[in-house]
Amino acid sequence: MYCVFCRxxxxxxxxxxxxxxxxxxxxxxxFTPEALVYNRRLEHRFQAGETITxxxxxxxxxxxxxxxxxxxxxxxxxxxEHFNVAGLDDRAYAVQEQQAIFLSWMYALPGEVINRPxxxxxxxxxxxxxxxxxxxxxxxxxxxxxxxxDEQPLExxxxxxxxxxxxxxxxxxxxxxxxxxADLRNSIGRLAELSRLRLIGxxxxxxxxxxxxxxxxxxxxxxxxxxxILLDALIAVFA
Amino acid sequence: xPSRKKPGSASGNKARLVTLPGAPRELIVVTQxxxxxxxxxxxxxxxxxxxxxxxxxxxEANGATMTPCFGVEERVQRALMTAAPxxxxxxxxxxxxxxxxxxxxKLDKLAEDMMNQSLVxxxxxxxxxxxxVYMELEEAAPRAxxxxxxxxxxxxxxxxxxxxxxxxxxxxxxxxxxxxxGRNVRIVDIEGAWRFTHEDLLQNxxxxxxxVQSSDLGWRNHGTAVVxxxxxxxxxxxxxxxSPLANVRAISIFGGGQSWGxxxxxxxxxxxxxxxxxxxxxxxxxxxxxxxxxxxxxxxxVEFWPDAFAAIVYATQVRGVIVIEAAGNGAENLDDPxxxxxxxxxxxxxxxxxxxxxxxxxxILVGAGAPPPGTHGANHGPDRSRLDFSNFGAxxxxxxxxxxxxxxxxxxxxxxxxxxxxxxxRFSGTSSASPIIVGAVASLQGALRAANxxxxxPTITHDLLRNTGSPQQDAPGRPATQRIGNRPDxxxxxxxxxxxxxxxxxxxxxxxxxxxxDIKDTKEKEKEKExxxxxxDSKDSSKEGKEVKEAKEKDFKxxxxxxxxxxxxxQDKIKEVFDxxxxxxxxxxxxxxxxLEQTVSQLAHFISGEERPDLQASTLGEEEDLKALSHExxxxxxxxxxxxxxxxxxxxxxx
Numbered sequence: 001m002y003c004v005f006c007r008x009x010x011x012x013x014x015x016x017x018x019x020x021x022x023x024x025x026x027x028x029x030x031f032t033p034e035a036l037v038y039n040r041r042l043e044h045r046f047q048a049g050e051t052i053t054x055x056x057x058x059x060x061x062x063x064x065x066x067x068x069x070x071x072x073x074x075x076x077x078x079x080x081e082h083f084n085v086a087g088l089d090d091r092a093y094a095v096q097e098q099q100a101i102f103l104s105w106m107y108a109l110p111g112e113v114i115n116r117p118x119x120x121x122x123x124x125x126x127x128x129x130x131x132x133x134x135x136x137x138x139x140x141x142x143x144x145x146x147x148x149x150d151e152q153p154l155e156x157x158x159x160x161x162x163x164x165x166x167x168x169x170x171x172x173x174x175x176x177x178x179x180x181x182a183d184l185r186n187s188i189g190r191l192a193e194l195s196r197l198r199l200i201g202x203x204x205x206x207x208x209x210x211x212x213x214x215x216x217x218x219x220x221x222x223x224x225x226x227x228x229i230l231l232d233a234l235i236a237v238f239a
Numbered sequence: 240x241p242s243r244k245k246p247g248s249a250s251g252n253k254a255r256l257v258t259l260p261g262a263p264r265e266l267i268v269v270t271q272x273x274x275x276x277x278x279x280x281x282x283x284x285x286x287x288x289x290x291x292x293x294x295x296x297x298x299e300a301n302g303a304t305m306t307p308c309f310g311v312e313e314r315v316q317r318a319l320m321t322a323a324p325x326x327x328x329x330x331x332x333x334x335x336x337x338x339x340x341x342x343x344x345k346l347d348k349l350a351e352d353m354m355n356q357s358l359v360x361x362x363x364x365x366x367x368x369x370x371x372v373y374m375e376l377e378e379a380a381p382r383a384x385x386x387x388x389x390x391x392x393x394x395x396x397x398x399x400x401x402x403x404x405x406x407x408x409x410x411x412x413x414x415x416x417x418x419x420x421g422r423n424v425r426i427v428d429i430e431g432a433w434r435f436t437h438e439d440l441l442q443n444x445x446x447x448x449x450x451v452q453s454s455d456l457g458w459r460n461h462g463t464a465v466v467x468x469x470x471x472x473x474x475x476x477x478x479x480x481x482s483p484l485a486n487v488r489a490i491s492i493f494g495g496g497q498s499w500g501x502x503x504x505x506x507x508x509x510x511x512x513x514x515x516x517x518x519x520x521x522x523x524x525x526x527x528x529x530x531x532x533x534x535x536x537x538x539x540x541v542e543f544w545p546d547a548f549a550a551i552v553y554a555t556q557v558r559g560v561i562v563i564e565a566a567g568n569g570a571e572n573l574d575d576p577x578x579x580x581x582x583x584x585x586x587x588x589x590x591x592x593x594x595x596x597x598x599x600x601x602x603i604l605v606g607a608g609a610p611p612p613g614t615h616g617a618n619h620g621p622d623r624s625r626l627d628f629s630n631f632g633a634x635x636x637x638x639x640x641x642x643x644x645x646x647x648x649x650x651x652x653x654x655x656x657x658x659x660x661x662x663x664x665r666f667s668g669t670s671s672a673s674p675i676i677v678g679a680v681a682s683l684q685g686a687l688r689a690a691n692x693x694x695x696x697p698t699i700t701h702d703l704l705r706n707t708g709s710p711q712q713d714a715p716g717r718p719a720t721q722r723i724g725n726r727p728d729x730x731x732x733x734x735x736x737x738x739x740x741x742x743x744x745x746x747x748x749x750x751x752x753x754x755x756x757d758i759k760d761t762k763e764k765e766k767e768k769e770x771x772x773x774x775x776d777s778k779d780s781s782k783e784g785k786e787v788k789e790a791k792e793k794d795f796k797x798x799x800x801x802x803x804x805x806x807x808x809x810q811d812k813i814k815e816v817f818d819x820x821x822x823x824x825x826x827x828x829x830x831x832x833x834x835l836e837q838t839v840s841q842l843a844h845f846i847s848g849e850e851r852p853d854l855q856a857s858t859l860g861e862e863e864d865l866k867a868l869s870h871e872x873x874x875x876x877x878x879x880x881x882x883x884x885x886x887x888x889x890x891x892x893x894x
Contacts, residue, residue: 006872007872007876008869008870008872008873008875008876009869009873011865011869014865014868014869014872015865017868018865018868030868030872031875032872032875032876032879033876034875034876034877034879034880035875035876035879037879038879038880038882038883039879040882040886057879058878058879058882058883059875059878059879079876079880081880082880082883082884082887163317163320176320176321177324206313206316206317208313209286210286210312210313210316227323
């Protein structure tokens with residue numbers, strides 16, 4: 001089976017789910033983090049060099065790792081409200097344990113997982129804006145001058161126009177992609193490689209001279225910007 | 240080069256047409272693609288390192304200023320980034336268009352000098368734009384001496400274009416459909432002036448949002464008449480627009496720094512995909528070397544000029560806005576080879592936009608057709624035949640009434656000293672034809688939105704209007720091969736989109752007739768039973784028989800009166816909340832029941848489709864169809880959490 005993991009308000013993911021379904025990817029199921037976490041039963045076994053996970057959901061569905069062939073993973077945080085009744089220390093411990101088991105489970109899923117979890121995040125390694133800007137400079141991309149200090153916190157509201165590109169398997173997607181010259185595309189591809197993520201969204205600001213400057217990046221891009229072409233690329237990977 | 244001279248002296252035509260002062264001529268400069276020009280007020284630079292000294296000096300020497308046609312270059316670039324890749328590839332480079340303001344007598348020489356600048360690819364002077372109205376002077380004269388009545392009469396009976404096809408466009412059918420009056424649709428009219436204080440244009444209008452209104456009465460009458468056709472208020476007097484619930488705003492082409500092209504892009508930026516722009520302008524074309532004439536011969540649609548074409552492409556293909564454009568009153572065959580000759584001052588990339596083999600603007604081009612003979616006692620030829628002044632050709636998409644249009648303004652139908660009370664029976668030209676199409680499209684979009692169906696795109700609108708409607712007819716000397724297209728038929732268009740009226744009036748009437756009969760029969764039977772019983776108890780059979788008959792009649796009358804009173808109350812109450820269809824007051828109980836049925840069918844969802852919030856206008860407007868899935872997932876999450884809580888509570892209890 002194929003899975004889309006996303007929050008209920010994640011419309012870009014649901015758009016992708018619908019698009020993949022329309023393209024005939026089957027069986028395709030969609031799961032919220034709440035459905036996964038508030039399960040009836042979870043089995044996670046390591047045996048003979050293989051990992052087997054079986055989750056029985058509250059709605060009766062069963063997610064068996066043996067049957068999973070591909071995942072579009074858009075979960076970066078898990079619900080933790082159910083730990084609120086616990087004391088502070090216990091809660092912190094339980095949250096970490098929950099994170100660990102789901103990270104382990106998702107990391108061990110067979111087939112294509114986009115993005116596969118990393119040590120620093122369920123949807124691939126989480127990076128701050130500062131880290132993304134630094135990584136972008138390593139990839140040779142022009143970046144928005146970045147200043148951050150205790151006195152001057154990061155300003156998240158750029159005054160210049162902005163746009164986002166979607167990068168999947170080092171290819172650039174989005175209505176604004178045509179604007180990227182070859183050298184810019186190469187640098188974007190390099191950034192994707194450095195990030196070790198298959199799917200990212202790259203946020204640009206436009207300088208007063210009309211030059212695109214990297215502001216930040218995200219592991220949860222607005223997939224709709226990639227349009228039908230991105231869906232075709234996803235289906236090519238899954239199918 | 241086109242002259243600034245007002246039309247008037249060179250005509251020789253017999254009809255003395257209304258002539259208006261044209262909009263100022265415009266000098267448009269198109270820079271080379273690698274010029275990288277950036278203009279900020281008087282400052283100018285090239286981001287690609289080119290020298291701008293010569294260009295600056297030329298402007299300075301002529302006391303001229305140059306500004307980006309469509310706004311600050313970076314903003315234009317940003318706006319274009321939202322275009323789909325295939326659109327971006329063919330999109331004219333809006334960022335290269337500049338508008339030069341200088342004294343009118345310097346424009347021609349300045350354009351020549353501009354052409355010699357290395358940074359400039361093209362520089363052309365556009366002729367004055369005029370509203371494409373085709374009214375004779377006496378037709379447009381207000382009955383100024385007449386005193387308007389204390390209350391304006393209802394002129395809806397004069398608006399035959401609202402009636403069923405083929406004579407009209409069947410707006411009344413659209414009004415029976417939820418949203419069919421254009422609810423939640425936005426329209427921007429581009430021309431010169433309006434009378435938005437007119438007594439019949441007070442609802443659902445947002446006034447003038449760009450440019451400066453011309454003070455000329457002719458322009459104002461024109462704009463007022465145009466808006467009245469689709470936006471006339473829904474009330475019991477004057478006229479009623481085809482889509483009276485659509486929101487109407489306007490942008491003037493007059494005012495410093497204003498141009499046709501900028502008006503179009505400004506309008507596009509003020510609208511959402513699926514909304515409507517109306518371009519109520521035409522200008523002297525190449526037939527008479529761009530010279531103005533009293534008879535309007537040779538006047539053509541504005542998309543012929545590169546900046547207007549680019550602006551329309553932006554509106555239709557980048558913004559998804561439906562652009563409806565008057566084809567012009569030049570009596571021109573737009574398939575004529577003359578329109579394929581590139582004026583030497585135009586960019587090399589320019590192609591004849593009237594040739595369907597070339598890139599298209601995406602606008603709906605509207606011709607003027609004859610109304611049914613006998614309308615207002617006039618005969619302009621066979622119904623739906625091309626009117627002699629209307630341009631024609633393969634590029635034309637659709638026709639509207641080009642004569643005898645009753646609407647607001649001018650004052651020949653109701654005049655007086657107060658312009659706010661003026662009405663006309665004689666609005667005409669491709670000017671009067673185009674607003675009919677605007678109203679029709681607004682009705683369709685409103686109905687689609689109310690039905691939660693995808694809105695029409697510019698391309699689909701184009702195809703729909705070409706493929707539905709009442710066909711063009713031949714007229715002596717003006718065969719249907721001189722194409723102006725079909726007249727819209729909203730009934731067939733709506734049905735082809737899968738939209739039906741909320742209730743079929745006749746069916747409802749039939750049902751209610753049966754219901755009333757059943758009630759009547761039942762009541763009569765009950766009364767009969769009672770009276771038979773009474774009769775048995777009575778000794779005086781003849782006297783009682785008479786009383787029974789009288790009682791039966793009285794009872795039925797009471798039932799009917801009582802039902803009518805209840806209906807009155809309910810209808811009054813509903814009327815306070817909902818807009819009611821603007822038709823003649825119902826006379827019979829049955830008809831009133833049908834009306835009530837129609838309203839109740841809207842009440843069934845408590846908030847009718849028309850009354851629902853405009854979700855399309857929200858940031859998630861395009862995701863409306865994903866909302867169901869989103870709600871499903873929300874439920875999935877809530878249910879899972881509830882199950883978990885339940886399990887925890889059980890465990891606590893067990894513990």
